Every structure is written in C-alpha cells, then in structure tokens.
Amino acid sequence: MSGFLVRRLATILPTLLFVTILVFGLQQLLPGDPAVALSGEDRDPSVIAYLHQKMHLDDPLPVRYGYWLRDLAHGDFGESIRIQQPVLGLILEKLPVTAQLASMAILIAIVIGVSAGIVSAVKKDSIWDYGANLFALWGLSTPNFWLGIMLILLVAVKLGWLPASGYVSPAEDLRANLAAMIMPAFVLGNSYAAVLMRHTRSAMLQVLNADYVRTARAKGLDERVVVLRHALRNALIPVITLGALSFGELLGGTVLTESVFTIPGFGKLIVDAVFNRDYAVVQGVVLFTATAYIVLNLLADLGYFLVNPRMRG
Amino acid sequence: MSATADIASVPRERSPAQRALRRLLRRRGALIGLALIVFFLLLAVAAPYLAPDDPLKTNFLLVRKPPSGLHLFGTDEIGRDVLSRVIWGARATLLAGLVSVTIAIGLGVPLGLVAGYVGRWFDMLISRLSDAMLACPPLILAIALAYTLGPSLSSAMIAIGVTYTPIFVRLTRAQVLAVKVEDYIEAARAVGNSHLRIAVRHVLPNVIPPLLVQATVSIATAIIAEASLSFLGLGQQPPAPSWGSMLNVAKNYIDNAPWMAVWPGLSIFLVVMSFNLLGDGLRDALDPRHR
C-alpha cells in the first residue's frame, strides 16, 4: 500500500510536466495570432510587433516553453496580457470561488444522486424507481445554461427570492454569498446527480444479486443493514471514479454555468483566455486544475482499496 | 408461461446471446426505449418524406410565430418551420450522440481493459495519459481540432469522442481492478485459461454494466456538446439544424418564443430517456446472475 502510494506520488510531477507540454503544444495548434487577437479593434501594427516581442512569439516553440518553465521555477506564472494582471494573483482570486461552487455542487450531486440511486435500485420497478429515473433523465437532458436561465427567470425575476446572478465573497457577507451560490450549485449538482444516480442504481443492482449479499440476507440481517453496509460498499467503485472525475471537472471550472450566473471562477477565466489567446493564463490555470485532477484520481484509486480491501493485492 | 410451451418453442440449448436477447425483449421499459429509438432513427432516415416543409425555407413575415395549423410547432427566429427542423435535426443529433460515444468506447474500453488487467508500467502510462487528457481544457482541444480537421459535423464527433475517451478508460480500469481479484477469475487462471480469454470471457462481462450506464449517459451530454461546438464553428454548420443548436438559439427567446425550445428540448429528453431505458434493459439482460 505504501509502496503504491510512493510510486503514485512519484508520477505526479512527470504527469504535470506532460500536461503542460500538451496544453502548450495544443495552444500553438490553435489558429490565430495572440498578438492580433489582443491588439483590439484598431490592430495597430506597432502594437502587434510589440506584443510579439513581449510574448516571445517569434521564438521556436521549445524555447518558449523553456521560458515559461524557467519563470515558473522562480514562482512566476506570467502575466495576463489582456488585463495585465499577474496570473498567480488571478488564480488565487478565482480558486476559492470555484472551490466553493464545486464543493457545493458535488455535495448536492452526491446527496441527491446516490440516495436516489439506492432507492431506485432497492425499490426496482416501483413508482419510486420510475420517479427517480425520470428525474435523472430530466437532469441529463436539460442543458445547464437552459436550466440556469429558467431558474433565474423564475426565482429571481418572477418570485424575487434570490439575486439573478453575481458573486459576493463569503468574507464580505456569508448570507449574500450563499444566496448567490445556491442556484448555480443546484444547476451544476443537478446534472451530476443524474449521472451519479444512474451509476449508483446500476452498481447497486449488480451487487444486490451478488452471492455475499444473498448470504447476508440469508443470515437474516435487517435489509437496511444489508443495503447500506454490504451492498453499497461494493457498489461504490464506479461512483467513486465518477465522483472524482466530476469533482475534477467542476474544479476545472464550469464555463456555461459560470457564464450564465456570472460567477467569476476558473471556467470564465480559462474560456476568455482561450478565446483571447491569453496563453499565460491558460497555462497557469491548467497547471492548477491538472494538479487537482491528478490528486483526485489518486484519491479515487485509494478509495477503491478502502471500499474493497481485497484489491490491495 | 408453461414449461411445455417453453420447451416447444426453444428446443435445445440456446447461446448466451440468444438468452440475453430474450431477456431483453421481456422487459417493457427496454421495449419502449427500443421503439422510441427506432422511431427517431426512422425520423432521421425518412426526414425528406416526413417533414411538412423545407427546414431551411425562411419566411420573414412569419418570424417567431406560435404553433398554429400552418406550423404545428411554430416558427423560429427567421421564420422557419420548427417541426421540419426537429425532424431533420434528428439526423445530426443522433449521429453526434452515437458516433462520438462509439469512438470513445472503441478507444477507451480496450485501453482500460488492458491497463487494469496487465497493470504495472502499462497501467501507469495509460492512467497518467488519461489524467493528462482530462486535465486539458476540452475547449482548446475542440478549437485545435476544428482548425486542423476543418469545420464539420464529423470533426465535432471526433472531438467529443476523444474528450470522452479517458472517462471510459478510467471506468473500465476501475471495474477491472475490482473484478480481477474475484475468486472465479483466480479459478479461471488456475485452470490454465489464457489471459486474452480471461479478459474477454470473464472480466469484460463484469465491466459492462457501468459502461452501459456511462454510454447512455454520455449520449445525452454528447448531444448537448455538439450544440456548443457548432457554435464555435465545429459542429453542424448553420442553417442546417440539430436539436442542440436549435436549443442554443432558443435560449435567447425564452421569454417571447418558448416553443422554439420546447420541441427540440423534448426530443432530446425522449432520445436520452430511450437510450437509458434500453441501457437498463441490456444491463439486466447481460447480467448473468440476474434472471
């Protein structure tokens, strides 16, 4: 187990390096001269020339990657060319926002998704099962931007219960912060709940028929104990995988939902950066989100061992 | 069903596939799902004969008109018949959903199977590669692909398929890891079965249920992703319709033309539902323990 952990930890750095090379390379595949994209409406040639020089755009690709890596080694993530702020500052500014939104969303997703999945598996082919499935399918087939706008029109405009969009820092005003975050978190959580519900249901059905669960039942154990202690435990493998993937995805920022609710998180940051070819921002954010992803996947792998001790072999 | 009838209709031994098919057809939900999928496939194939109107024909005097006898589903923002666009849109939408998920499964499942089964350095390599791909913003991949492959529906399907691959890799691998240590695998190995045989005959069937769920779930997200990509110039190009792009445009008129959203939205819902119902049925039918 500890050997496994050490080996896995040792791969984090090379993986990160690989991610940054991948993203750096892909960005160069993107059409569009960043200097032209950033030079604005007037596209003054002298400005373009200046940006070329400032961003080392005329150097070969490996050299530019080298520059970036060298600065990074000195703790310098570079600067957003578009708004001229240090990338690290931008990331630290957005990180708590995205982390809060992602946590709230995944919490909602797990609470709704896993419990609905259990209920619909245990009460298979009952009205509960159908209801939970209908809910899940609705969550899956409703695009986030769509649900978001509908909720804003209903809850903010028609009912006037919550602010339509925007973000308030929890340090400034916790209640206003929650009021602003609850709708986007629900919209996000709703779509992931659907996926988790489907997986929980399927995995539960699979294990509910497994021998050891039958044995447990035969021993006369209370059905609740059977379901929660014996079945759920083993049903969790795909749920953990998906949960980790979803959380990683959420930490990477959720473009459409953040756009609709004007939440200043990673999603908006990176999309604007990609569209404006603001390379330093893209690189910096990807480095952060990739780290999150890798750590989460490592945790997921550890999670397998926890729920199924036999996998430690 | 009486025992004699059973024997009469099915004389001797049946192959597992036949048994699975029979189990599938016994499930009402799966049948409804299958029927709906066939319906939408027919819609897509026979669109030229079924659509009451040309899906591209504009009428600037009938812009954003609510459903009426003339236009059963209403008209859109430049006066096109929404019903006809929904019918024609089935083509791009079903293609986007099915092909991209097929690509993701075709690439992801074998990789995950081998990674989980072989383990060691190969597992490390594949897992880290999929980590790296998951960590890369899909938007960058999409725009880069759009430029290299040229803007078309097929490049959108490739882009979606490639971005979805790591999910299937990880799911398959996790399930393989769990199954690999089960007693019957050990037994199969002890009896001297080849690795390939064990992987295909014993491991794969156990991996299928979560994959089926993920596949049916992914079809839904792929359909919606196609809409976002067409907006970036990667998917179905305007004015040709797809349900996702219709919904994308309709969001600007939620207040004053809700019917523009209702029909493509409902169609997406139904297709997603039918694939999931069918997936459930398949899952049950293929589960050897489940009768």
Added chain:
Amino acid sequence: MHLKSWVSRIGFALGVVVGLAASAHAQTLRIGLAEDPDVLDPTQARTFVGRIVFAAMCDKLVDIDENLKIVPQLATSWEWSADNKALTMKLRQGVTFQDGEPFNAEAVKFNIERHKTMQGSNRKAELALVTGVDVIDPSTVRLDLSAPFAPLLATLADRAGMMVSPKAAQAAGDKFGAQPVCSGPFKFAERVAQDRIVLEKYPGYWNKDAIHFDKVIYLPVVDNTVRLANLQSGQLDFIERLGTSDVQGVERDSRLKIAKIVGLGYQGIDFNVGKSDIAKTTVLRDPRVREAFSLSLDRDAIVQVAMDGQAVAGDQWVPPNSPFFAKNVPVPKRDVAKAKALLKEAGVTNPSFTLMTPTTNEAQKLGQVVQAMASEAGFNIKLQSTEFATSLNLADKGEFEAYILEWSGRADPDGNLYNFLACGAPINYTGYCQPEAEQLLKAQRTTLDAAERQQMFDKIAAREAADLPIVYLYNRYWLWAYNKKLTGVREVPDALLRVQGLKME
C-alpha cells in the same frame, strides 16, 4: 399544505436577505456591461466596453454632444492656426487629478507624448500626425501637426484625449492600468477580473455638482437574458446592449425605461477584393456579382428580422441620419430581377461563396437571413461560423471570400472609413486599393472645411458603391435599459454613458 408553508418560509427568509442587500447600495449606481473590459489604461485600451468605464473615470480634452458637436471638457476653447497645422487649446483651470496632482499644460504634453511613445500604445496611429506639443503657459498648449488633420478634435474626444496623472503614470510604468489615476468624476477603487470594477466619487472633481452618486460599480454580465433579469430584479440600475428581442418586453415594463441611440458604427460584409490570391479566384472578384449580391438584399427586412427592427437600414459607413451621410448614394431598394440580370451579364447565374460568420447570436442570424435572401437571386452561400480569434487570423491573412464584420464606430467618419478602405491600412481586410478612392481618402483628412470635406465624402461614397469592397447593411441602435427612477441619461451617439447629471429620484 406542509410543503407550501415551507416554500413560503424559505422564500421569506431569502427575501429578507435580498432586501437587506438592496438597501445598502442606495447611493451606488450599478451598471451591467455586456463584456469584461480590457486593461484600464487609456493609452493601451482597445475595446468598446472599456470606453464605457473610462467615461466615468477619465475626462478628455473635449467631448462630443448628442449632435456630434465637439464641446469643451478639460479644454475650454481651441483654435486652429491659419495653415491648419497647429491647434492651440485653452485649458480649464483648477482641475486636479484624482491623486491631487494639478492638471495643466505640462500634463497635456506628458499625456500626448505618452500616447505617442509608450510601448504597446494603441493611440499611436490616431496621433501619428501630431509632431510635438508646446507648453505656451500653464493653461495653454499647442499641438503641432505635420499636416492638417480633420479628425483630430474627434480623436481628442476619445481615449487619445484622456488625461492621466503624470506622477502616477510615471510611478506605475506599464502597470498603470491596474491602478489608473485620471481627472474624471469617479476614481478607480477596485477591480475583480470578470466580476466587477468599482469606482468611487472623487471629491475634488471640478464639476462635482453634477455628480449624484457615491459609487459606480460596473458588472460584466455576458448573457443578454441574465443581464436583463438582473435589471428586472433590481440588482442593476442600468444595462447596456439590451437584446433586440427583449425590447418589446422592456417597453411593456412600467418600472423600466429604454434608450435607443443610433450608433456611430455599421454592420457590413467585407469582400476579399485584393487581400490575397483568393481575391483572384473567388466568384466575387467581379464587381457585378458584388452589386448583384447587394441588390438581392432587402435591407429593411434584414433590420426587421435580424435586428427585430432595432437598427436603421444603411449603405454607408455612417447612418442615414448622420450629417456626414452622402445623399447622392441613397440606400438601394431590393431588386432581384436586376440582380439576376447582373449575374447573367457576368456569366455566373449561380455563384457560390463562403461567408465567414462570427459566433454571436446576432451575426449567425444575420448570416442565415442574408443567405436566404441572396439565394432568391441565385446565390449559393455557405456559412462558416468562426470563433473570434480564428476569424481575425483568417481575415488578416486574407483566407476568406466574404466576412461579416461589425464596427463600433467613431465620432469622426474618418474613423469608420480610412482604416478600412485605404491601401494597406491595418484593418483593411478587403485589400481594397483604388487610386481615386485613395486620393480622396487622404484629402478628406487634411480638409477642415466641412462643406468641402462633405463633397469628398460624397465622391468616396459613389466610388465605394461602384466598387463595393464592403456591402453596408445597417447601423444598429445601441439599446440601453434602465430603472425609470434614473434621470439625466444623455443619449450621446458614441453610446458611452455620461455619469454627469445622472440622478436616482
């Protein structure tokens, strides 16, 4: 029953939260922007949306009024020399920058030189003809030009005329945009990228009697529907760029008011007539095909369908109501028969070409409307939606046949004209270069006499209509929606909200 009471209880609790939040910003003006502005340094800034923020933060030497007339701001009067190669300006006295530094002729000299020399300055081209700035006395300054330049005053009514504190600018270097210091009514307080820009009242403002708010907060809310929802639910007091399809709804809403400003810009379609080799092979190389295309379009219907009526049909770089509109080239009526005849004459009855279309909802709609209309004359147009940076790249390299392009507009027509049609100009995507037009384009810049200059515009318009490198379609209304209690909203054609005189009743 139970459920109902719970819902209402939660609703009540939330209502209290929101209600408390609303009362806290009574003296704050909250403005919804359609995009997040770029860097807040007048020298380096380059977006339309950034100019909206500058309007509250940075005063300019001169301003324009509702009728496009140049009016005093930091300069109280000005005078051209006899040869029109020097502009002497009298400066307002007693003006201070937001850091307390005095505004004077030295500051003007510093600013113009900063615009002209700073690396990455976007003002260089606008001030290219200014050769030097002479301080005559502390409140008089003279701009020397290498040649007469008619658009100069209009240029000084925009970012090139914005004055920043020399002391702050020297201290901050190229980081000035993070902490800008100007002489306008509101000073920079805070910026959270993609979330908000907060400005606070500057107590030392020279015209402080016209200021009735303590704070102005600009919030970028990208989605049209959501921006409007914020206005309707009271989180915003004012939004710019209302969606065209939402106009009717806002007009019905008794709590809101709407402003429709005929903008300075235009919507057009650029043809590649000489930018690259594609210009030699495209079916559009024949001017008759371009004219047929233009004739196949019903501009009034385009305005009705693509813009929900929120624009004026046009055929020039300025709107038909502009004093600079060339009346000798009226907006053409649709004539499909003539378009077909022209195509027949050109020997291509079914010309097909690709139209590069930006990914905005409006552009997509316009592309599809144009496609449908032109098809009635025999055109076969393929739309290619192209993401912003890619489209710029393709346009720059000339890898397109036709390109849907919108220009936000400048107060002086030269800003809508010269850089698009002059040989080799930076945003001349069409590659148009025609000797007669070139000579006129240059001459109008050096002609200060309005009547004489208008004659040149008339000739350029006729030339352009014959060559058609750009088919102009319409000039949009800038749509604002705001709380009815907000008074003093001035509808200046540059569509930048002036905060002076704004008041919440």
